[in-house]
Amino acid sequence: MSTDSRIPLVVLGATGMVGQRAVSLLRDHPWFRLAALAASERSAGRTYAEACRWLLPGEPYGGAGDLPVLPCDPAAVTEAARGTGVALSALTSDAAREIEPAFAEAGWHVVSNASTYREDADVPLIIPEVNPDHLGLVERQPWAGSLVTNPNCTTMPVVIALAPLHRAVGIEAVTVASYQALSGAGYPGESAWDMIGNVRPHPGNEEAKLTTEPRKVLGTLGSDGVRPADFAISARCVRVPVADGHLVAVHVRTREPLAPAEAEVLLAGFDGGIEAPTAPRPLIHVLQERDRPSPRWDAGAGHGMAVTVGRVETCPVMGLKLFALAHNTLRGAAGAALINAELLVTSGRLPRPVSAP
Amino acid sequence: MSTDSRIPLVVLGATGMVGQRAVSLLRDHPWFRLAALAASERSAGRTYAEACRWLLPGEPYGGAGDLPVLPCDPAAVTEAARGTGVALSALTSDAAREIEPAFAEAGWHVVSNASTYREDADVPLIIPEVNPDHLGLVERQPWAGSLVTNPNCTTMPVVIALAPLHRAVGIEAVTVASYQALSGAGYPGESAWDMIGNVRPHPGNEEAKLTTEPRKVLGTLGSDGVRPADFAISARCVRVPVADGHLVAVHVRTREPLAPAEAEVLLAGFDGGIEAPTAPRPLIHVLQERDRPSPRWDAGAGHGMAVTVGRVETCPVMGLKLFALAHNTLRGAAGAALINAELLVTSGRLPRPVSAP
Amino acid sequence: MSTDSRIPLVVLGATGMVGQRAVSLLRDHPWFRLAALAASERSAGRTYAEACRWLLPGEPYGGAGDLPVLPCDPAAVTEAARGTGVALSALTSDAAREIEPAFAEAGWHVVSNASTYREDADVPLIIPEVNPDHLGLVERQPWAGSLVTNPNCTTMPVVIALAPLHRAVGIEAVTVASYQALSGAGYPGESAWDMIGNVRPHPGNEEAKLTTEPRKVLGTLGSDGVRPADFAISARCVRVPVADGHLVAVHVRTREPLAPAEAEVLLAGFDGGIEAPTAPRPLIHVLQERDRPSPRWDAGAGHGMAVTVGRVETCPVMGLKLFALAHNTLRGAAGAALINAELLVTSGRLPRPVSAP
Amino acid sequence: MSTDSRIPLVVLGATGMVGQRAVSLLRDHPWFRLAALAASERSAGRTYAEACRWLLPGEPYGGAGDLPVLPCDPAAVTEAARGTGVALSALTSDAAREIEPAFAEAGWHVVSNASTYREDADVPLIIPEVNPDHLGLVERQPWAGSLVTNPNCTTMPVVIALAPLHRAVGIEAVTVASYQALSGAGYPGESAWDMIGNVRPHPGNEEAKLTTEPRKVLGTLGSDGVRPADFAISARCVRVPVADGHLVAVHVRTREPLAPAEAEVLLAGFDGGIEAPTAPRPLIHVLQERDRPSPRWDAGAGHGMAVTVGRVETCPVMGLKLFALAHNTLRGAAGAALINAELLVTSGRLPRPVSAP
8 A cells, every 4th residue: 555646535424325425436446545534523433334324235334344433633634644635525514614624724625515615705616527617716715725515416417407508508597396315315314204105395495505506606717706607596396205316307598599409419418528537428318218317217327427318398488498317425415526526636736646547 | 865866977987096086085975976887898797896906095996896887888877877967087088089078969967087178179177266167168069968177187286376376466487397196197007116216207298288288277268268378388297106196396477576475375365166065175275384295294185175385485587486286186186077067066057956055 | 171071181292103193083082182292391381283293194283283282290281181081101111111100100090102011010911802801900000090001013913813813722823024114113213215115124122022012912811910821922023115004924823723714704703892982893804805904005994993904824834824904003002002091991990971972 | 259159148038127137137248148139029020129118227228229139939049149058038937838948949958037837847946056956857858958947036035045054954844924026026017006105915826936946946856856845834925115125034943953143154154156157255145233134235235146134033933033135136037047057057068168267
C-alpha cells in the first residue's frame, strides 16, 4: 500500500444509507483510496461492521467492515488518512453545518450530498456533465480546502433531462411530479405501515428544493457568482413503495418549439464530456417502450449513474412532456458526490494519481 | 318481493372488478332492486358464484351468489327482470359497442362506465354533482331507453376538484400526474411481477382520455350539444402498487387569481346539490395534513364516493396546485354509474319508487 | 349522559396502534363508555387529536379527538372517569410492569394486551371462547381490582384453531410457521426499506411466546393454578409486507387420528358459547378455496374478530395440517382485550349495564 | 467463431421468465455457446427481441435480441446449431412432454427444469453438489441423447440445507413452510391485485412436489434405480410479494441428535465438490443475524447460486429448525439446469471444451 498513489478519501456519515452506497462505490476505485470512515460520536470507536446495520444487497460493509469508525473530527481523520484529500459527505443537513466547513478549513476538499450549503452564494452546486465550470466558485471560498455540493436526489433526473433542452432552445417553465423511492428517506426512513400498498405526498421541503436547485445548476457563472437560469419550476413530490429510483413526470415549456423527436436526439447525444471512472456512457438512455422508464428495470442503468428518459411527447399545455428516472442513492447522492470528486481531478484541482488512465 | 316497487336494475359485465363493486353497492339499495346479472357468453348459464372469482373483501358475491348469470341479451334480461329499468354497464369498451345501444333500443336506461360512447355528441358524460343538466342530451338519442356515461376513473378526481374552481373563476390550463391504483386495470390486470416495488407509466390511452373528458364534463350544454370547456389539459399517467384509490397531482392556471385559502373554501363548499342515496356529504373533504390525501387512508372517504383534496398551495408556474384522490372503482366507476342512475330518478326521468324518501 | 349506566372504561396506551384500535371499537359500545384516555407523560395534557398520529382508515381518532389524554396515573384516571371500571391496557410490556398492578390495586379491572404478566401464575391468559373458566385465577390476586391478559397476536389464530381439536381428541405436537402483518410491530414499527418486496424472520422473542402461551390457554385450571396443556409446540415467525392479519401454517399431531373432514366439522361448530357484543358468530369460518385464508380478503371476517381456517388436509408427518388467520390488532390485540372485558360482565364479575341486552 | 470449441446449447422455452434467466447466464459462458433459441410456434420466426417482453433488469435480451427464435423442433434446431449439444429446457410441463424426449431422441442432452419427467424411474433428478452419481440413471434411457432434470424451485433450498445433515446423521421427518417469490409463477404469473399487501396459499400442487422430490434427490442409486430416502416430509406453500428468492422455514427430526452448532458446521462445510463455472463457493452461507436470510438481501448470494441458511436452532418438537433461502429462478431453475449441463462435462459425458480451465 506504500506505493498507492491514490488520493485519500474519507466518507463522512458513513453508516447511513448514502454513506453505505459511497463506501461500496469506493471499492477498487482507480483514483481514490478509502482512507477513513467517520460518523457520529455514537458510532465512533467501533469498527464499521459493529457500527452499522448494513442496508444493501451484495458484499456487507463494502469490504470495509474492519475499518475503525472515527468521529467527524478533521484532526483525527487527517491523522488516520496520513494527510488530507477528499471528504465525501453523506452527513445530515444538521450535522453538515459545522463539520463540512471544519474539514474544508483543515484542507480537505469536501464533496457534499447535504443540502445545507447548496444555496450558498460561494458554494457550487454541480453535476459534472452539466455545469463543471461552476467549480470556479470555489475560488471565492475562504478555506485551505473547498466545498462542492450536488443537487438533491429528485432534482437530479429533472436537471439532467432538462440540460440539453435548455442548452439548445432555452427553458421557460416546468411542472414536475415525482415518484420517489424509499431509500431517499434514509434508514429507517418511512414506516412500512405507512407505505405498504400506499403512496403519500412528501411532507418535507422537497418541493421547495426543486424550485431552486435546478435553476442554480442550469445557471450562469459570472464574475459575481452564479446567476440562476431564468425559468419557473414547480413540483409535487410523492413517496412511492419502490426501493430505489426516483421517477419524475416532467411537463416543460421551451423558449423555442421543440418536437419530441428533436428532443430525443438532444437527450441521447448529451454527455457533458467528462472522462471519469464514475461517468456513464451514455449519460442518458432514451427508451421507446411505452411503460418505461420504470424503477425496478431502469434504476440500475449505467451502474446506477445513467438517467433513463422515455415517453417524450407533445404536451398541449406546456409543449413537451417526458418521464425521467435516476437511481436516487447512486446518481442522486453517493455517486453524485463521487463524480464531483472525480471532477476535482479532471479539472486539475487535485493531482491525477499515477495509476489513473 | 311482489310489493317491491323499486326499479329493476341489471348489471352488465357483472363478473369483473367493476361489476362486482356494482353488485355490492346494490345490496339493499332503496331505489333499485338487483333484477338480473349479465356477462359474457362464457359465464352465462352459471350462477354468479360459479361464474366469478370474487375479488373484494367482505361478503362474497355481494349476497347475490345464487343469481343466474344471463347473456348480455336484452330480450333475455328483460324477461328475467320482468320489465325494463336501469342497465348498469361495467362492460369492456369492445363489448359495450353493440350491447349498450341494443339495451337502449330495448327500452333500458343504460348508465355506462365503458369509454366507448363517452365522446359521442349525443351521449352525455355526467357527474351528477357537476353537470346534471347535460342529461338533456338524451333527448337527442334515437332509443326507447337512453345511454348516459361517466368519466374514467382518473378523470374523476381531477374534474371534481376543478369544478368549483372553474365555476368560480374559470380554468385556463392544467397539468396532471396520476398515481393510479391496481384495481383500475381490472382483473387479473397488472402482473405482480411488474408492480412489486415498482411504478410504471401507463402504456394505454389514459392520458388521451384526460385531455378530452374533463373538458366535456365541464362544458356547456347548448342547443347544438355540449361545447367543451375552453382550457388545455395534459396528463402523465402512472400505475402504482396501491390496491384502490387514484391520486392526482394537479397544477392549474385559473383565469382570475385564486389564493389557496379561497380555493379551499370553494372546494369544501361544493356539493352539487343532488339528494340521492349514493351522494356523499360532503362531496369534497379538504385535508390539512401535509402527507394527505393518501390512498390507504382516504380512498374510503364518504363510503368511497367522496373526493379528498389536500396541499392546496401556490404554484410558481401555474398559480395553484393541489392533490386530489378518489376511489377508482367506486366514485370512479361502479359508484359513478350508480349515481348517474340515481340522477335519472331525481331528474324525473325514472319514477321515484314509493319506498324512496 | 347522566343516565348512562355503562361501565367506565379507560384505554391505557391509547395513542399507539393497538390503543387506536381499542378507541375505535369503543365507539357506541353497549356496555362500556370511553371514560378516559391515558398515555405516556409525553402525550399527557394534550387532546387525543393533538397527541396521536391517527394510523387507521375511517373516522380519525375514533370520534374521540377532543378527549384529553391523561397520564397513566390511577388517581387522575379514576377522578376523570368518576369511579373505577375497566382499564384496557395497550401499553408496551415495559410500561405495563408498574402501571397495570397500580390500576388493579386502585380497583380497576385491567384487561391487558401486554405480554408482561401473561406467564404469571396468578394471572389468567384468556380467550373467552376457549378458557373462560381461567378467570377464576383472579381470586388469587391481591388487588381490589383484577388483571386479565390475552395471548399475543400470533398465538391467537393458532390457539383458536387448535382448541376444538384439543377438546375432541387431544393434541400431542404442533409446528407453526407465521406470516405476520406489519401492524403487529406497532408504529412506526418496521422500516419500509426492510419490508418492501421482502419478508424477514422475526428477530424478537415471538417464537418463544408461541411455545408457552398456547399451552397455558389450553391448560387446565386446578386448585393450584393452571396446569399447561401437555403438548410440544415450535414456531418459526416471519414478518411479511401485509397491513393487517396474521396467517399461520400449522402442522399438528393429535392424540387420536382425526380426518380433515372431521376436523372441519369440529372447527366450524366451535364457538365457545359466549354471548357478548364483540363475540363473532361464527367464531371460525372454514373456507374451501385452495388459496385461502388470505389476509387482504379474510382479516376482516366477523368484523376482525373471527378466525378463518382453510386447507385442512392430511399431513404425512404430523397427521393434519391447516392454515389459520386472525386480524392481529383486532382479534389478536384490542378486540382480544375488549372481549375479555365483556367476559367480566357475562361472568358476573362486573354488573351488566341496564342498557345491555 | 469458427474456432469456438464450446458446446452448442439451445434454450427451449427461451421467452419465459426462466428462459430469460437462462439466456442471461449463457452470456460468455466458458463451456457453452448459445447456439439457438427456441420457443412456441407463436414466437417462432421472430427475433428474440421481437418475440419476448424482457422481464429482467440489466441488459435486455441478455445480448441475444437479434437471434432468431426457432420452433421447438429438433431438426430445425440441430441445423441452426450445426450439430447437437445441450438443450436447456425451460418449457412448461405440458410442452415438455413431447418436446424433451424428441430432443433426447435426436441426440441432444436435455437438462430440464420442467416437472414432467422428474419422477420418471429412468430420469435422474439432480443437484450436482448433492447427488451427481444419479447421473448414472441415463444409462437406462433409450435415447441417443439424454434427459436430466432438476428439482422445483421450492425443493431446492430444502434439499441443499438437508443434504449435509442427512449425510451425517440421517433425516427422519421434516415439516416445511415456504415463502415463495413472484417470479416462481412465471409471467404474467400472479395478478398484482391478488398480491399487493397480501400473501396467499399456493393453490397448485407445489406441496405435493415437496413430498416426493427431496426424497428422490437424497435417495440411493442402486442397480434397479433410485431408492428414495426414507423420511417423511410435509409442506405448506405460500406465495408472498417478493420478486425473487424462495425462503423456507424447516423443522427437521434427525435420526441421531444434532446440536445447532454442529449443524452449522456441517452446512458451512458442505460443497459437493463440483468444479464448474456456475458452482458457487461456498455453496451454503450460514448467517448469524437473527432476521436473515431475507430475500431482498440474500437471494443474490453466490450470483444467485448459493443457498443462505440462518437461525439454526433447537426445536422442541422436531429437534432442529432453520431457515433456508435460494434464488428461485437461478439456483432453483435456470441455474439449476445449467449446472446440470456442466455436470455432464465434469462427469465426462460431454467433452470438455479446449477453452475450459
